[in-house]
Amino acid sequence: xxxxxxxxxxxxxxxxxxxxxxxxxxxxxxxxxxxxxxxxxxxxxxxxxxxxxxxxxxxxxxxxxxxxxxxxxxxxxxxxxxxxxxxxxxxxxxxxxxxxxxxxxxxxxxxxxxxxxxxxxxxxxxxxxxxxxxxxxxxxxxxxxxxxxxxxxxxxxxxxxxxxxxxxxxxxxxxxxxxxxxxxxxxxxxxxxxxxxxxxxxxxxxxxxxxx
Amino acid sequence: xxxxxxxxxxxxxxxxxxxxxxxxxxxxxxxxxxxxxxxxxxxxxxxxxxxxxxxxxxxxxxxxxxxxxxxxxxxxxxxxxxxxxxxxxxxxxxxxxxxxxxxxxxxxxxxxxxxxxxxxxxxxxxxxxxxxxxxxxxxxxxxxxxxxxxxxxxxxxxxxxxxxxxxxxxxxxxxxxxxxxxxxxxxxxxxxxxxxxxxxxxxxxxxxxxxx
DNA sequence: CAGCCGTCTTGACGGTTGTCCAAATTATTG
DNA sequence: CAATAATTTGGACAACCGTCAAGACGGCTG
Numbered sequence: 001x002x003x004x005x006x007x008x009x010x011x012x013x014x015x016x017x018x019x020x021x022x023x024x025x026x027x028x029x030x031x032x033x034x035x036x037x038x039x040x041x042x043x044x045x046x047x048x049x050x051x052x053x054x055x056x057x058x059x060x061x062x063x064x065x066x067x068x069x070x071x072x073x074x075x076x077x078x079x080x081x082x083x084x085x086x087x088x089x090x091x092x093x094x095x096x097x098x099x100x101x102x103x104x105x106x107x108x109x110x111x112x113x114x115x116x117x118x119x120x121x122x123x124x125x126x127x128x129x130x131x132x133x134x135x136x137x138x139x140x141x142x143x144x145x146x147x148x149x150x151x152x153x154x155x156x157x158x159x160x161x162x163x164x165x166x167x168x169x170x171x172x173x174x175x176x177x178x179x180x181x182x183x184x185x186x187x188x189x190x191x192x193x194x195x196x197x198x199x200x201x202x203x204x205x206x207x208x209x210x211x212x
Numbered sequence: 213x214x215x216x217x218x219x220x221x222x223x224x225x226x227x228x229x230x231x232x233x234x235x236x237x238x239x240x241x242x243x244x245x246x247x248x249x250x251x252x253x254x255x256x257x258x259x260x261x262x263x264x265x266x267x268x269x270x271x272x273x274x275x276x277x278x279x280x281x282x283x284x285x286x287x288x289x290x291x292x293x294x295x296x297x298x299x300x301x302x303x304x305x306x307x308x309x310x311x312x313x314x315x316x317x318x319x320x321x322x323x324x325x326x327x328x329x330x331x332x333x334x335x336x337x338x339x340x341x342x343x344x345x346x347x348x349x350x351x352x353x354x355x356x357x358x359x360x361x362x363x364x365x366x367x368x369x370x371x372x373x374x375x376x377x378x379x380x381x382x383x384x385x386x387x388x389x390x391x392x393x394x395x396x397x398x399x400x401x402x403x404x405x406x407x408x409x410x411x412x413x414x415x416x417x418x419x420x421x422x423x424x
Numbered sequence: 425c426a427g428c429c430g431t432c433t434t435g436a437c438g439g440t441t442g443t444c445c446a447a448a449t450t451a452t453t454g
Numbered sequence: 455c456a457a458t459a460a461t462t463t464g465g466a467c468a469a470c471c472g473t474c475a476a477g478a479c480g481g482c483t484g
Binding site for chain 1: 254255257337341342343344353354357384389390391392393396399402403422
């Protein structure tokens, strides 16, 4: 409104405020990251704010200072989680110079994240299921799902491109396929099925050429 | 052990015991069915035994008479749920005399169950996610998953048979694909996306011929 | 230094949870 | 019918939950 009349003092004040906001937001992310630790360990149903606090360097009161609500905290967790996983395969996609290179790079990342970040993945599936009950989660979850679909689609189109072809199915179907396979492999892996990872890799290796 | 020496009285006693056991088990299933009602409404995380009891004709004490534990109750729910859903498409599979008939019958059932039994389906996805955290659920969940995979496989092989072909992919990949598509459609449907069901049907209709 | 402000701690609150149990009720047996 | 067992009830219990608020802490400004 009165922006043109803003004096130097006011400009300084505004700058200070945005700095505070940034600091505030950075702290929120710190707390969300700590919360993700416990959420990945226990799952949504069994995780309380006190447990989150105890497994972190913070006290349970801080969480209510930075988040209006438990849902608010978990929504922030979900949003933060998104940024971490959507670019997982991008480096492989941009650097691979052949179909084989892309396949092997993709499979390596796939196996690594399934084994090393299993807790985060199961949390994602947990929260996506929660979104079916809790409307507050839906927007973020649907958004992440779209991002993951796009991520898979980038891999598929690049793979097709390297073979001078075009993907044979829709982005939605392709994502559904990979997501379903990954979800199943994750469950088996968590159940100590040692064939879970190799079976997934075999399946994907066989599938890629038939799809593009 | 001493079965050959069993007298008439003992045989009667044994019969009475098995009768009691059957009655006991029938009651368990009654209770599990009542519990499924509330679980489908609220999800695993938010469902308490008292809530289950309040939404049913039973008191909360009865549940502890028939189940040792909350997990015991929910395991029984999951097992009972299995029987209800695994045969959903079997009639269509056995009666269809052409590919079109099978396709349309399958799609009709798919749309109907997605719209009318959405709460049970979201509960299934919820509990499958829970199995990634709670070892007690894993055995039953993996078993149900296998049954559902077999169910999809029966549809696919019949569809292929009616076209004198053979399914082009593995049972696991096929199940992953349909499960992923269904899960995504369910979430969108619950988020009041009116295109969720038609989009799913379009996708499946397009997919079936390319797979078999 | 005094005062203020953002940050954080701590303890308390009402309500809910799973579990247990003694008593009441119903069914079954002798 | 009496008595014994099976079933059901509903309240008590400790533990835990999310939320809140009063106050402590520490840095910054005037």
